[in-house]
Amino acid sequence: MKNTFFVCLFILTFNASVHAQVLKSPDGNLILEFNLNEAGTPIYSLQYKQKTALKESKMGFVLKSDILLNKDFKLTNTQFQSENNTWRPVLGEQKEIRNQYNEMKVDLLQDKSERKITICFRLFDDGLGFRYEFPVQENLRHFIVQEETSEFNLAGDHKAFWLPGDYDSNEYKYTTSRISEIQTLMLDALNESLAAQSPIKNVAVQTPLMMKTSEGLYINIHEAALTNYPAMFLNVDSKTFALSSHLTPDAVGNKGYIQTGSHTPWRTIVVSDDARAILASKLILNLNDPCQFEDTSWIKPVKYIGVWWEYFIGRGSTWAYSDDQDVVIGPTDFSKLKPNGTHGANTKHVKEYMDFAAANGFDAVLVEGWNEGWEDNTAFKKERIYSFTKSYPDFDVKELSMYAAHKGVKIIMHHETTSSTVEYERQLKDAFQFMVDNHYTAVKTGYVGPIIPRGEHHDGQAMVNHYSYVAREAAKYKIMVDSHEAVRPTGLNRTYPNWFAQESARGTEFESFGGNNPDHTTILPFARLMGGPMDYTPGIFQGDLSVYGSKKNKLSSTLVKQLALYVTMYSPLQMAADLPENYMRFVDAFQFIKDVALDWDDTYILEAEPGDYITIARKTKEKQEWFVGGITDENPRIATIDFSFLPKGKSYVATIYEDGKDADYQTNPQSYAIRKMVVNRKTKLKQQLAAGGGVAISIQ
Structure with a gap:
């Protein structure tokens, strides 16, 4: 189902007091506001259940040579539409994916230069995607991006799980810290011997960047549909908790070579107050184009x-x-x-x-x-x-x-x-x-x-x-x-x-x-x-x-x-x-x-906390069998496995592969036991995981 309606705003002269354009997610939990500030710079912010996910953040570009495509804009048109459909991946974690969002496109015209850009926002129940579109126009055809100036301004000193920014390697260890600690910890994080390393000179981290706020929000920033454009990193201001885009340069220092009639990748912000919803999100897949091949029968796991x-x-x-x-x-x-x-x-x-x-x-x-x-x-x-x-x-x-x-x-x-x-x-x-x-x-x-x-x-x-x-x-x-x-x-x-x-x-x-x-x-x-x-x-x-x-x-x-x-x-x-x-x-x-x-036909995220533990159940595609995996960090824990994902009225035999009573990843990693039990959708299992351990279950 696709519903489209238009709102056109005709502004004859620059107006710094344009009312904010508001877009809500289908379930109403996420609210996006878009505006132009006094300098005519595009500004957006994002709320989740009345909590700030992103504060007001600027948008735009600097083109070569120092051409500012991030201010002096006026809003000429706003268009809204909604989408609600499903599609089937060739291979995936579930056989069917729902694609439901509300969309807002804002057309912007730069004063004097008369250059145009369009910003497209798509708001899903699990987050936001936005990208820049470059209409074919008389005053802009081929251009070089010197830098993208998209901001992701955080509301606090969030806990972050990060990799140091490096144009040539994503094989670093993850560091867990507050945003304010990233600058201090960066040298240690970069202390790796890797085959190719090109660390970013300023303080920057890689995407996807996973964060947790003191209010219990989980925020993930990444990108979707990266084609014909450099990958994005995030500059980090450890004092103001501001993040901003940093694009990978080429051999001569330019970032991207663009022709109008094209668009950037999507910038993605997945948000929830439940860590399980982050893992379950299909927002990034939904923002990619459908399969380009008519025959996919040869693509097999x-x-x-x-x-x-x-x-x-x-x-x-x-x-x-x-x-x-x-x-x-x-x-x-x-x-x-x-x-x-x-x-x-x-x-x-x-x-x-x-x-x-x-x-x-x-x-x-x-x-x-x-x-x-x-x-x-x-x-x-x-x-x-x-x-x-x-x-x-x-x-x-x-x-x-x-x-x-x-x-x-x-x-x-x-x-x-x-x-x-x-x-x-x-x-x-x-x-x-x-x-x-x-x-x-x-x-x-x-x-x-x-x-x-x-x-x-x-x-x-x-x-x-x-x-x-x-x-x-x-x-x-x-x-x-x-x-x-x-x-x-x-x-x-x-x-x-x-x-x-x-x-x-x-x-x-x-x-x-x-x-x-x-x-x-x-x-x-x-x-x-x-x-x-x-x-x-x-x-x-x-x-x-x-x-x-x-x-x-x-x-x-x-x-x-x-x-x-x-x-x-x-x-x-x-x-x-x-x-x-x-x-x-x-x-x-x-x-x-x-x-x-x-x-898989279906995936069920049973428990999750980034950096600590994950428990997931999955149903085999086109078979009445399920598999469960649970893992923990260096701390032993008791996993709660709820079998309510099983069909009603039936019992199944579960084969449980578990850490032995004396198992420990440092002292006794090969200690394990295997047992069987009958389970149904009412079963709840309290399962001990060793330090650095896990549990694996086969259900038939």
């Missing part, structure tokens, strides 16, 4: 294992075939190089993984290090580092393709670019055709290190366009994409559902580099996952890496929490990341990973 974790844990397995540091892609004959004897992606070893996948019901095997060029993978100075169509001599593409078909599994292609995106785009079509010819249906792309073209950033406009270009090109070959080290997602998995997962945050691999904090996975769903599914790569059963000899790291979770992550960290692409031998040591616990679904 994937549960996989891989020749991957062994590279990180110090077992002597390597990506590279030889130790020769002077290879040149093209002229080098790799068959004449001396093998190093540690290359993991060899035919025999990959077959072993295929056997394990087939025997345990997995869809696919990821193989990293299969292709020529890994000897130079840390150079960051060569444009052409890899071939994406030539395998190492000990990786027989044709033989493995036939073996995979015989076993009923797929191989997931790996395209690590080492951020040489120029070369990747040169090879892209040949690489995708190579995949089709050899029956690969999914690819994991990687962007480790500084970007080539040099001076560009992972989060800049050029790279934003690159990521979506890869997804669109892949769709032409019916290939699904899992991108790592890419810009954080903004809901484009609705538009391009073959772009079905991203890393774009600190994943499990960092447990081998120096660890993640126990609260990390209780923050990620409120932050990074607001934009889309994450390939977090859970399922590590052997958390003490010292058993492999060269590392002393320990995981920040119990074994049972690793199981629960398959439910709390939504993704249609889920890896069982540990070594097969470790799963064979804990066969009964491994059963949950084998059973858990990847695509």
Whole structure:
């Protein structure tokens, strides 16, 4: 249903006392006010249940060179409409999503210059989205954005869960602090050794930014539908609690190259007094364009294992075939190089993984290090580092393709670019055709290190366009994409559902580099996952890496929490990341990973508090089965699991995977127990979670 009505305001001369334009959410809990101040600057504010979510905040742009598109405006037209419909995602947390909002568009004309912009506000029951639209006009055609001046002025010194602003990496640890403490804590937060780092010089944080106010409001700021525009960070004023947009620059310092007739991404503010509603919000997805593909039958969820974790844990397995540091892609004959004897992606070893996948019901095997060029993978100075169509001599593409078909599994292609995106785009079509010819249906792309073209950033406009270009090109070959080290997602998995997962945050691999904090996975769903599914790569059963000899790291979770992550960290692409031998040591616990679904009819957020705990139940798509996952931070707690999501009048058998009585993520992470009980919709379970622990439940 779509209702449209118009309100036109004709203002012949500049009028600083224009009455505020008011927009309410469908349920009336959110109220947006828009106005022009005395300088003709657009101003908006947001209230939730009579509490201030955002104070009056300015809007606009500075164009190159110092052209101010943020003042001297007059309001020429206001248009309202409402929308209320539902749509079905190809893959998702629920089979149907409601899209209901009230919209207000304000047309603004700048005095003297006669430049025009339109600001579109959409107010949902769970928050606000707004974007800038640039009408085709005589006095503005092509222009360069020097900075966007959108503000998000906070009403107090909120508790925030934040990552430091960095144009090239989102793989930092989360810091939890008050807004006023961010400046003081920034240097410590940036103290990480990452493959590519470009910290923002002023105090800035990344989005999604999750906050909690002293009044009990939960506020999340991010963006939706990021295309042909740089990613947004948030400048932080630690004294006034004011946030303002900060766009990623390109190699020469410009932010965005825009042509009129286009628009910016949406700026999103999700608000509730219930943390569960933040996790349940579909506002960001709703602000993205519908699916661009007519046929989506080839887009499937994937549960996989891989020749991957062994590279990180110090077992002597390597990506590279030889130790020769002077290879040149093209002229080098790799068959004449001396093998190093540690290359993991060899035919025999990959077959072993295929056997394990087939025997345990997995869809696919990821193989990293299969292709020529890994000897130079840390150079960051060569444009052409890899071939994406030539395998190492000990990786027989044709033989493995036939073996995979015989076993009923797929191989997931790996395209690590080492951020040489120029070369990747040169090879892209040949690489995708190579995949089709050899029956690969999914690819994991990687962007480790500084970007080539040099001076560009992972989060800049050029790279934003690159990521979506890869997804669109892949769709032409019916290939699904899992991108790592890419810009954080903004809901484009609705538009391009073959772009079905991203890393774009600190994943499990960092447990081998120096660890993640126990609260990390209780923050990620409120932050990074607001934009889309994450390939977090859970399922590590052997958390003490010292058993492999060269590392002393320990995981920040119990074994049972690793199981629960398959439910709390939504993704249609889920890896069982540990070594097969470790799963064979804990066969009964491994059963949950084998059973858990990847695509869902419904999702129920049972309990949630950012940084502390999350408990989620999900119903498998088109099946009468449910899975529950509950996790906690470093503090043990009792989770309350309410089974009222089950159908009336029926009882089910629940298999409960729980922390052992002596379990603790630091001292005894592998202690667990498994029990069964009969449950119905009236059942309420009080479940003990260990420090850094969790619970996982299968219901059939």
